[in-house]
Amino acid sequence: MILAFSLAVAVVFGSGVFLVIQRDLLRVVVGIVLISNSASLFIVAAGLTRGAVPIVPLPGGDGASASDPLVQAMALTALIITSSVTALLLSLIYRLYVSHDTMDIEDISVAELREAEALERKNRPEIEENPEKGPAAEELEERSR
Amino acid sequence: MTALSAAFSLAPLLPLLVALLAAPAAMLAGTLKPRLAAPVGTAFAALAFLATAFTWYRGGGTVDLAWAPTWGMRFTIALDGLAALYALLATGIGFLVLAYSSRYLPLHLDQEGRPEAEGARFYGFMLLFMGAMVGLAMAQDLVLLFVFWDLTAVASYYLIAYDRHDPDARASALMALLVTGITAVLLLIGALTLYATYGTLSVPDLAGSVEPGVTLTVAGLLIACAALAKSAQVPFHFWLPRAMAAPTPVSAYLHSAAMVAAGVLLLGRVYPLLEKSQFLLDVLLVVGLLSISVGAILALTRDVLKQLLAYSTISQYGYVVFLYGLGGEYGAAGAAFYVVSHALAKCALFLTAGAITEETGEDRLSRLGGLTKRLPLLAVASGAAAAGLAALPFTIGFFKDELLFEAALERGGLFAALSVLGAALTIAYTWRFWGGLFLGEGRDGAGSLPAALVWPVAVLGGLVLLGGLFVEPFALLAEAAGAASYGAPTPIEPAYHLDLRPTNLMAVGAFALGIAIVASRPLWERGALAVSRFGEVLGPERLYEWGVDALNRLSDYVHRAEVRDLRSRVAAILLPAGVLVGAGILVTPTVGAYRTGEVMRGDFPLLLALVVVAVAALTTTFTRRHVTLALVLSGAGFVLALVYAFLGAPEVTLVAVLVETFLTLLFLGTSKLIPYKVLHDQAKLPLGNQWRRVFFSCLASLFAFAVAWSALSQPAAENTVAEEHVRLAPDAHAQDTVSAILADFRALDTLGEVTVVALVILGVATLLNRGRLP
Numbered sequence: 001m002i003l004a005f006s007l008a009v010a011v012v013f014g015s016g017v018f019l020v021i022q023r024d025l026l027r028v029v030v031g032i033v034l035i036s037n038s039a040s041l042f043i044v045a046a047g048l049t050r051g052a053v054p055i056v057p058l059p060g061g062d063g064a065s066a067s068d069p070l071v072q073a074m075a076l077t078a079l080i081i082t083s084s085v086t087a088l089l090l091s092l093i094y095r096l097y098v099s100h101d102t103m104d105i106e107d108i109s110v111a112e113l114r115e116a117e118a119l120e121r122k123n124r125p126e127i128e129e130n131p132e133k134g135p136a137a138e139e140l141e142e143r144s145r
Numbered sequence: 146m147t148a149l150s151a152a153f154s155l156a157p158l159l160p161l162l163v164a165l166l167a168a169p170a171a172m173l174a175g176t177l178k179p180r181l182a183a184p185v186g187t188a189f190a191a192l193a194f195l196a197t198a199f200t201w202y203r204g205g206g207t208v209d210l211a212w213a214p215t216w217g218m219r220f221t222i223a224l225d226g227l228a229a230l231y232a233l234l235a236t237g238i239g240f241l242v243l244a245y246s247s248r249y250l251p252l253h254l255d256q257e258g259r260p261e262a263e264g265a266r267f268y269g270f271m272l273l274f275m276g277a278m279v280g281l282a283m284a285q286d287l288v289l290l291f292v293f294w295d296l297t298a299v300a301s302y303y304l305i306a307y308d309r310h311d312p313d314a315r316a317s318a319l320m321a322l323l324v325t326g327i328t329a330v331l332l333l334i335g336a337l338t339l340y341a342t343y344g345t346l347s348v349p350d351l352a353g354s355v356e357p358g359v360t361l362t363v364a365g366l367l368i369a370c371a372a373l374a375k376s377a378q379v380p381f382h383f384w385l386p387r388a389m390a391a392p393t394p395v396s397a398y399l400h401s402a403a404m405v406a407a408g409v410l411l412l413g414r415v416y417p418l419l420e421k422s423q424f425l426l427d428v429l430l431v432v433g434l435l436s437i438s439v440g441a442i443l444a445l446t447r448d449v450l451k452q453l454l455a456y457s458t459i460s461q462y463g464y465v466v467f468l469y470g471l472g473g474e475y476g477a478a479g480a481a482f483y484v485v486s487h488a489l490a491k492c493a494l495f496l497t498a499g500a501i502t503e504e505t506g507e508d509r510l511s512r513l514g515g516l517t518k519r520l521p522l523l524a525v526a527s528g529a530a531a532a533g534l535a536a537l538p539f540t541i542g543f544f545k546d547e548l549l550f551e552a553a554l555e556r557g558g559l560f561a562a563l564s565v566l567g568a569a570l571t572i573a574y575t576w577r578f579w580g581g582l583f584l585g586e587g588r589d590g591a592g593s594l595p596a597a598l599v600w601p602v603a604v605l606g607g608l609v610l611l612g613g614l615f616v617e618p619f620a621l622l623a624e625a626a627g628a629a630s631y632g633a634p635t636p637i638e639p640a641y642h643l644d645l646r647p648t649n650l651m652a653v654g655a656f657a658l659g660i661a662i663v664a665s666r667p668l669w670e671r672g673a674l675a676v677s678r679f680g681e682v683l684g685p686e687r688l689y690e691w692g693v694d695a696l697n698r699l700s701d702y703v704h705r706a707e708v709r710d711l712r713s714r715v716a717a718i719l720l721p722a723g724v725l726v727g728a729g730i731l732v733t734p735t736v737g738a739y740r741t742g743e744v745m746r747g748d749f750p751l752l753l754a755l756v757v758v759a760v761a762a763l764t765t766t767f768t769r770r771h772v773t774l775a776l777v778l779s780g781a782g783f784v785l786a787l788v789y790a791f792l793g794a795p796e797v798t799l800v801a802v803l804v805e806t807f808l809t810l811l812f813l814g815t816s817k818l819i820p821y822k823v824l825h826d827q828a829k830l831p832l833g834n835q836w837r838r839v840f841f842s843c844l845a846s847l848f849a850f851a852v853a854w855s856a857l858s859q860p861a862a863e864n865t866v867a868e869e870h871v872r873l874a875p876d877a878h879a880q881d882t883v884s885a886i887l888a889d890f891r892a893l894d895t896l897g898e899v900t901v902v903a904l905v906i907l908g909v910a911t912l913l914n915r916g917r918l919p
Contacts, residue, residue: 002742006854014846015762054882067793069882084905091912109710111681
């Protein structure tokens with residue numbers, strides 16, 4: 001069973017990582033949810049004992065073994081935090097879409113760099129040659145094609 | 146009665162307390178009223194001097210308090226001879242320098258058009274410097290020593306860069322901080338090396354237990370490196386002349402009683418360890434000789450007053466290091482005496498340079514001269530100091546050279562000859578400084594220097610002369626300091642002898658040679674300039690510049706790679722973490738550490754559920770459309786809830802079902818908020834170089850597998866906390882153990898979790914409301 005749990009954790013984690021390194025922000029969030037799922041599974045699987053539901057009175061009397069209640073409490077915490085964070089991430093994506101009209105990481109990076117360069121230009125008026133975009137933004141756009 | 150005796154046993158703390166209180170007191174006074182900072186600071190320096198003298202007069206003593214006993218660190222300070230000498234120097238010279246600054250600094254700030262309020266910062270850091278020096282002098286624990294050591298570096302950084310609008314001052318301050326700060330780490334490593342072997346950080350205890358060997362040699366070299374860098378010895382000397390960008394009182398203090406003196410103070414403190422290894426003493430000898438010659442030759446070539454003095458300091462501390470390297474009782478006590486006499490003379494010369502630059506606006510020897518008529522008192526006072534530096538009779542300096550010659554004679558003829566040559570070079574550059582300033586053709590007219598810029602020089606010059614006539618008190622102090630370093634009484638009897646003993650002959654030889662060097666300037670001037678140019682082209686400063694430049698470029702590169710976009714930022718965190726985990730797995734023994742575990746009969750539904758979860762997770766990787774993606778994701782989540790149910794965790798199952806429902810609705814809601822066209826375009830995104838991504842996720846997956854498998858393979862403990870929890874649950878008026886844990890045993894965790902949820906709700910509401918709270 002140990003091997004089976006480890007394999008399941010690894011597969012879910014790997015799929016999550018694959019999604020996290022995509023360009024589509026919604027996929028990134030899905031990847032984060034998968035990684036959190038693998039973490040919860042890992043926590044629950046790490047319970048030191050397996051057995052009856054840890055509700056007293058235990059079915060087998062006082063000496064019977066119950067499932068480890070500590071990992072269950074931790075997993076509960078993890079689940080709640082995951083759901084909250086996911087909600088926050090999804091609202092962030094919505095905000096990004098509203099302000100940038102895209103959910104593509106590369107487009108957003110380009111926009112961010114342009115903004116930084118505009119700020120730089122405002123602070124140092126002497127670099128005025130290329131007002132539209134700086135070298136960094138150009139390079140990034142090139143790369144994303 | 147017991148309270149009184151307890152207070153008495155803490156009496157040695159008094160100087161340190163007064164010295165450390167000085168900086169905040171001056172800062173506070175300065176914020177209340179800028180004019181108050183100088184008098185309060187000066188008064189505190191005087192108080193600290195008196196406290197040190199009083200405590201030393203009462204017999205010194207040791208205070209030993211537990212600091213971090215489990216790590217062998219103790220707060221041990223002692224006012225022994227060495228500590229008294231350096232603490233008296235730091236506070237006494239500090240007092241004079243601050244008195245000088247009270248007039249100098251307003252002029253300096255006025256010239257640069259800066260507000261008077263900036264003075265408070267100056268006094269604050271000067272006094273912090275003083276407090277750190279007193280602490281450094283008294284510390285007996287190597288880690289405590291390191292703390293004060295770094296405190297002096299911090300204070301010096303702010304003082305050198307006091308003119309912070311000046312890029313040169315900032316670069317110089319950074320150089321001083323880097324050179325002394327990086328080598329300070331070597332001191333810490335050396336201390337920990339000794340601790341690892343001998344189990345103590347206390348210098349007196351170490352002195353009793355260390356034995357010659359590789360450990361001592363390595364640790365001693367590391368500590369000596371830190372000390373030599375602080376004392377600006379070759380090859381670390383380049384930071385000191387650059388540090389002349391600081392205001393003159395800072396330079397005076399830095400050179401005579403703080404920073405640079407801290408290096409030789411450390412040598413004196415750890416001398417009982419160093420002297421056990423002849424190799425370490427030989428290293429000190431070589432470095433000392435190199436510094437004497439490099440410093441002296443370059444001092445003969447410099448035109449800027451403070452530069453000349455800076456190189457002279459390098460050369461003079463070279464003598465101190467040389468004396469420690471010579472070893473023996475004359476070495477230890479002679480080094481201590483040398484520090485005192487050099488401090489008095491050098492401080493006076495620096496203050497002279499500052500006063501002259503204030504008076505004339507010039508800082509180059511070639512444009513100055515003939516100032517005797519304009520500034521007669523300054524000429525006499527600094528003449529006395531210069532005579533002291535050049536070791537003329539009837540000054541304290543004469544005895545420093547007498548001790549040097551005696552120590553060198555003990556080692557043999559070669560060293561005696563070298564020390565005579567060094568003394569002659571000292572005479573030559575001191576003559577160049579004083580003669581260049583005050584002799585020759587000059588304009589007449591009364592000087593207009595304020596008294597506060599002259600009387601500290603006069604006091605120092607007077608002390609130099611006084612030491613030449615009544616050497617007893619200085620000799621006693623140096624003897625005590627020498628005894629603290631050497632571990633046995635070091636009787637030195639400086640006195641004038643009117644006979645033909647070798648030291649007298651050597652002194653006469655040095656005077657004659659010095660005059661010859663001054664007179665034959667045209668013969669060697671070109672050679673000295675060539676040495677100076679060679680040092681500029683190939684010296685260690687080049688190495689420093691190259692290193693700083695390379696670091697800057699590396700940092701720029703890493704910064705650009707890191708902040709390029711979201712993925713690189715995440716990768717910058719995850720990659721090092723992965724490397725660490727990988728290293729952890731690699732060094733952990735693997736034989737017998739991995740278990741497959743047994744599959745019971747009832748486990749097949751569980752296995753099936755795990756397979757479904759894995760397949761669903763894999764499916765998400767090639768699903769294109771977002772709605773399908775959300776549904777597959779929630780499918781995986783619901784089956785995972787089933788897995789929890791099989792594992793006997795009903796609460797987790799219920800919450801997981803709830804959370805999955807919530808997440809599914811969230812994803813579907815988001816897809817509804819964002820127009821179909823954008824989502825559709827997004828789904829058709831060119832997926833780029835997928836093979837690279839597949840490779841990286843497989844790698845990550847392998848790591849996760851290794852970590853999970855090795856963690857889960859650890860055998861279960863005999864007595865688990867689970868039984869305890871189950872037993873205690875009824876006492877918490879609960880039957881369900883998990884809810885007892887959440888609501889009672891670990892209630893604070895739950896409180897934190899509730900806070901997170903509340904914050905997230907606020908955040909989501911704000912984001913959906915276009916950045917405003919609803």
